[in-house]
Amino acid sequence: MSKQELEILLAPEVAFDELARYEAILKEADLKPGQADYVHLRRRSIDARGRQPLVRLRADVYRAAPPKELFGPWFIYPNVKQGASRVLIVGAGPAGLFAALRCLELGLKPIVLERGRDVRARRRDLAAINKEQQVNPDSNYCFGEGGAGTYSDGKLYTRATKRGDVGRVLRRLVQHGATPDILVDAHPHIGTNKLPAVVQALREAITHAGGEVRFETRVSDLLLEGNQLRGVLTAAGETIEAEATILATGHSARDIYELLHRRGVLIEAKPFALGVRVEHPQALIDEAQYRRAERGLLPAASYSLVHQTEVGGQQRGVFSFCMCPGGFIVPAATAPGEVVVNGMSPSRRDSRFANSGIVAAVELADLDVAQYGPLAGLHFQQQIEQLACQAAGGTQRAPAQLLGDFLKNKPSTSLLETSYQPGLVPVQMEEVLGPVLAERLRQGFRDFGRKIPGYATNAAQIVGVESRTSAPIRIPRDKDTLQHPVVAGLFPCGEGAGYAGGIVSAAMDGERCAEAVAALVRR
Numbered sequence: 001m002s003k004q005e006l007e008i009l010l011a012p013e014v015a016f017d018e019l020a021r022y023e024a025i026l027k028e029a030d031l032k033p034g035q036a037d038y039v040h041l042r043r044r045s046i047d048a049r050g051r052q053p054l055v056r057l058r059a060d061v062y063r064a065a066p067p068k069e070l071f072g073p074w075f076i077y078p079n080v081k082q083g084a085s086r087v088l089i090v091g092a093g094p095a096g097l098f099a100a101l102r103c104l105e106l107g108l109k110p111i112v113l114e115r116g117r118d119v120r121a122r123r124r125d126l127a128a129i130n131k132e133q134q135v136n137p138d139s140n141y142c143f144g145e146g147g148a149g150t151y152s153d154g155k156l157y158t159r160a161t162k163r164g165d166v167g168r169v170l171r172r173l174v175q176h177g178a179t180p181d182i183l184v185d186a187h188p189h190i191g192t193n194k195l196p197a198v199v200q201a202l203r204e205a206i207t208h209a210g211g212e213v214r215f216e217t218r219v220s221d222l223l224l225e226g227n228q229l230r231g232v233l234t235a236a237g238e239t240i241e242a243e244a245t246i247l248a249t250g251h252s253a254r255d256i257y258e259l260l261h262r263r264g265v266l267i268e269a270k271p272f273a274l275g276v277r278v279e280h281p282q283a284l285i286d287e288a289q290y291r292r293a294e295r296g297l298l299p300a301a302s303y304s305l306v307h308q309t310e311v312g313g314q315q316r317g318v319f320s321f322c323m324c325p326g327g328f329i330v331p332a333a334t335a336p337g338e339v340v341v342n343g344m345s346p347s348r349r350d351s352r353f354a355n356s357g358i359v360a361a362v363e364l365a366d367l368d369v370a371q372y373g374p375l376a377g378l379h380f381q382q383q384i385e386q387l388a389c390q391a392a393g394g395t396q397r398a399p400a401q402l403l404g405d406f407l408k409n410k411p412s413t414s415l416l417e418t419s420y421q422p423g424l425v426p427v428q429m430e431e432v433l434g435p436v437l438a439e440r441l442r443q444g445f446r447d448f449g450r451k452i453p454g455y456a457t458n459a460a461q462i463v464g465v466e467s468r469t470s471a472p473i474r475i476p477r478d479k480d481t482l483q484h485p486v487v488a489g490l491f492p493c494g495e496g497a498g499y500a501g502g503i504v505s506a507a508m509d510g511e512r513c514a515e516a517v518a519a520l521v522r523r
Helices: 018-028 094-105 119-132 166-175 195-208 254-262 282-290 369-391 403-408 435-451 503-521
Strands: 003-010 038-047 054-062 086-090 109-113 212-214 219-225 228-234 239-241 244-247 272-281 306-311 314-324 328-331 341-344 353-362 398-402 424-426 461-466 490-492
Touching: 003 018, 018 038, 018 054, 086 094, 086 228, 086 503, 094 109, 094 166, 094 195, 094 244, 094 503, 119 195, 119 328, 166 503, 195 212, 219 254, 228 244, 244 503, 254 369, 272 282, 272 314, 272 341, 272 369, 272 435, 282 353, 306 435, 314 341, 314 435, 328 353, 341 353, 341 461, 353 435, 353 461, 369 398, 369 461, 398 403, 403 435, 403 461, 490 503
Parallel strands: 086 109, 086 244, 109 212, 244 490, 398 424
Antiparallel strands: 003 054, 038 054, 219 228, 228 239, 272 353, 272 461, 306 314, 314 353, 328 341, 398 461
16 A cells, blocks of 8 residues: 655635645656545644744545545444443433543443433523523533433543543544544534534433433432432433432532532532623624635634733633634523523635633632522532523623623613523623723633734623533542542542543543443442
8 A cells, every 4th residue: 555645725715625735746756647546634724923824734645545544443332231330321412422422432331321312302491591592501502412412512532532532532523423524624613503413313322222311200319328329310200220320410500519429428629610701793703813814715704812811910801702703692591590601613714703601710729608608609600600590680681792892891772683582781801800800801802802903892792601611510430440538439520520621522522431430339
């Protein structure tokens, strides 16, 4: 087999045209059409540092048939026997689903409990939030099949490469219907419109191999015998026992944190971040990032920003979070009486709006740990979310302010067109965030305005509140066994336990927990 590796910079009009790209790669390899058996695109990233944006490609050119492993390996899930060890998995987000798939590979029978509904039924609950402003506490943008990631973008970029095999997670997703582009793009993304089908295929793989996925099954208590977890009790009164329980509930399952605390299971307060979501015209971000009036074949431009602030002698970082080019702002509350916002993008990223969370770090020193103990961060989140709801009139309409007005601390008499379906209400955001957090965000926005022309003006508006960036609580676990240090048989997992920060890192953590369970069961 003859393989030639190359790296090439191309204009976007060539790089995103399949035929033109193929011809350019062959020319770089000094070959003519027909002389290459296969061109394998390995990496694609955009370099917008110069006057004109370019696309950097890495490719392998094969002059003979490529190896079979280039297209896989696909995963085969053996059917678990009737007598296989049972593993409870609480939560059907990325951590829970990938834990279940890994359990199957290891010969364990996963029983996945999900408080929300399947992806198709869940859409009706999302429509109720957007159109009727009714929040179902068990099925919403955070709870339901696929977890928060299903209806909040599907970004797959992660820096957590030391925690597991990122490529393995991406290949699983492609096997179950995701676009193969996620194996190539530097910042892979599936899209909210395509994720439901992928999530459904993952679930069907689990059930086809003998695992179980039970929807509308909320855990209400733990079956504890001393320091041993034997299983769970559901809200319907059903007792479900298993040899181990993987707790993968996500960072918004506050009732689970309260249950653990009430039952004396050790949990810890941890730092997180909180702020607002800023919305710009996508064209403004495109022009600033690409330095051209029209982006052409280039994808909707994104950005990543960070600034160190100082207020009252305390330094805290302010940074962009979950930037959604060509996207929408969505309501992410999990209970009536609170307003929470998040962002999402469809696969084409073709909305006229760009939005991003802009959040400030919240450290333990900023919380009332003396009064609320490990639940201090949760209380802080709830307090601001409830203030946001009250300030905007008690529905799912969100408080908002023009960004330029926020920087001047003056009221906005009107607001811009928005992608947020429930609607916006003009509010001085400092009244919701408090003076310290508001000042940190102002310092951050001023710095970001120096980095991106037009960013920190009344061409943009801020919408509150972006409060579910990560878990405000960590459920401790042993670094080797991944079990809770006190309660045997309990495996804290994913974002809700404080060990992940996105779809891919949560999926990898789910696989690690499944492997740890297998090691325990086979001892």
